[in-house]
Amino acid sequence: MDVVILILILIVVISAFVVGIVYWAVSYAQKSNKEYQAFASSHGYQFDRAQGNDYYRDYSKKKMDQDRTITPFQSPFVEKYANFTHYPFGRGHERKVSYVISGAYKDWQFRAFTYHFVGNTLEQTGPGGVFSVVMIECPQPPQVQLPEQVFYENGVLCDYQHENINVETLHDRIEKLGELAKGL
Structure with missing residues (x-):
């Protein structure tokens, strides 16, 4: 009899713990969403939750062009925002783009987002992880040596961390990319 009561108490405690973790995760995601959205609104930028939204597949139907070709197992947001070949893009699996902020800062059109992928040692994709990506439009390749974690591709100068x-730190990173683009 004591064992049954102990097991029931243990089940209740574990259930409460799991519910607490789920509640915390949902609250944290909503807080991040609101923080990024408030920042974008206060500066006149556009904001797209992309895969930062729990229901991104439903959300994407409203945001993506209807004539896109969707690659199986690839998010349309990855195709739209992170279609590059340089590391960390185009590698691994479970690629995700979330919390996209875009607009004009000073003289630069920019886009910033969080990018995630899972690396694979067998495919030599490099280490996966979560990356903060900031990019500016740059019609001409920069005439200076680019630092590590900065690359130029498709008319875009990109920095990732x-x-x-x-x-x-978003505005500082845009300014540093702008200096590289101008060759300073």
């Missing part, structure tokens, strides 16, 4: 997008 191992972290979620940080709105507090």
